[in-house]
Amino acid sequence: MSDKVLFLEYVMNKFEEVAKKIKLDPKVKTILSQPKNEIIVNFPVLMDNGEYELFKGYRIQHNNILGPFKGGIRYHEEVKLDEVKALAMLMTIKCSLVGLPLGGAKGGIKFNPRNYSQDEVMRVTRRFTHSLGDCIGPNYDIPAPDMGTNGQTMVWMMDTYMNTRDQGSRHNVRGVVTGKTVECGGTLGRASATGTGVVMCIEEWARGCGLDLNGSSFSIQGFGNVGSWAAIGLVNLGAKLTAVNDHTGTIISEEGINVHALREYVLENGGISGYKDFEVLERDAFFKHKVDIMVPAALENQIDVHEAKMMDVKLVAEGANGPTTPEAEQILAKKGTDLIPDVLANSGGVIVSYFEWVQNKSSNYWVEDKVHAELKRIITTAYLEVVNTSNNHKCDMRTASFIKSFEALQHTYAQRGIFP
Numbered sequence: 001m002s003d004k005v006l007f008l009e010y011v012m013n014k015f016e017e018v019a020k021k022i023k024l025d026p027k028v029k030t031i032l033s034q035p036k037n038e039i040i041v042n043f044p045v046l047m048d049n050g051e052y053e054l055f056k057g058y059r060i061q062h063n064n065i066l067g068p069f070k071g072g073i074r075y076h077e078e079v080k081l082d083e084v085k086a087l088a089m090l091m092t093i094k095c096s097l098v099g100l101p102l103g104g105a106k107g108g109i110k111f112n113p114r115n116y117s118q119d120e121v122m123r124v125t126r127r128f129t130h131s132l133g134d135c136i137g138p139n140y141d142i143p144a145p146d147m148g149t150n151g152q153t154m155v156w157m158m159d160t161y162m163n164t165r166d167q168g169s170r171h172n173v174r175g176v177v178t179g180k181t182v183e184c185g186g187t188l189g190r191a192s193a194t195g196t197g198v199v200m201c202i203e204e205w206a207r208g209c210g211l212d213l214n215g216s217s218f219s220i221q222g223f224g225n226v227g228s229w230a231a232i233g234l235v236n237l238g239a240k241l242t243a244v245n246d247h248t249g250t251i252i253s254e255e256g257i258n259v260h261a262l263r264e265y266v267l268e269n270g271g272i273s274g275y276k277d278f279e280v281l282e283r284d285a286f287f288k289h290k291v292d293i294m295v296p297a298a299l300e301n302q303i304d305v306h307e308a309k310m311m312d313v314k315l316v317a318e319g320a321n322g323p324t325t326p327e328a329e330q331i332l333a334k335k336g337t338d339l340i341p342d343v344l345a346n347s348g349g350v351i352v353s354y355f356e357w358v359q360n361k362s363s364n365y366w367v368e369d370k371v372h373a374e375l376k377r378i379i380t381t382a383y384l385e386v387v388n389t390s391n392n393h394k395c396d397m398r399t400a401s402f403i404k405s406f407e408a409l410q411h412t413y414a415q416r417g418i419f420p
């Protein structure tokens, strides 16, 4: 597998390629080629044993011409500056692509939360939020969950931020983060939003190519929040989950795997290994397994040349950010495999984050049906526009997504310019 540092190179190469293709205004290209702000904080945290441990946290704010910086916070032992920079740029592209009034950012802390107690993770989160200080804010930069973080993490961030404001303004700043629990100001439908959005894109794809999802088969890599909700959505449409892979192994069943039982098991045990009597197979077995649809919903760079050569699938729908390397993408394209790129396929998360932010601003909360209907409207429109762009420019859907996104950013810069 390729090294993570290359991930930034992949994103930058794609940026260069598309900028050239659409003759992107050199001024806009100059602006987008680097993040606006790169924030790195080192902060000590009190551990359960009474010692202090030093943590390194990042917040990369790529662009905010369309609205406040927006994007997740990742807790993972491999978090590094280049990775976060690439992910921040993808957020700018994602928000612009689906037409949200938001910019792009990403953050993270280099540590594995599984190795720490719940209290320690809380203190890490609170200290990080405090260190970021006014670098975040409900009208400036709005974090959200990503890999290794969840609604509880966001509630700790919100509470810490709120408590640094004066008494009278605390409730006005709930929208400093999205993806909060519903009890603490989150929206209905946010937890399942990314997975649900992946399924909505797959439905459009299936309609376009005349495939009946009822009776189709699919596989999922990574059975966390995104993967498990995508699986539940697909099963509800009559599809069958026949293979799952995660950091603990692979399980395969032609009869179909019970998504609800597996989700419960993974929530309790942290991985799929040991689920029922399933034999735990090698990683390659997952990629060799033939299905109609594969949803990578784990880390970046998971489908490289080695994996792509083994794969026999009709569609890859990228639930994760950057799961397919460019070389692998070429191999899949030659095989006739369709691909719905990350910036479109997993945009459901940030779309519903936007709804949460709007609800926090107005203190007027939506019923779940409204969240679902609005998500469907936005993501389906974006999907069909990307298909149109890809037909007009005779290019793949990733290239088309970048084109659509950069054109929107370019229009805005053409009117606003830079100040002073």
Ligand code: GLU
Pocket: 070, 071, 072, 073, 142, 143, 144, 145, 146, 147, 178, 179, 321, 346, 347, 349, 350, 351, 353
């Ligand atoms: N972390 C998610 C993403 O990569 C969601 C970001 C958000 O809701 O702001 O799109």
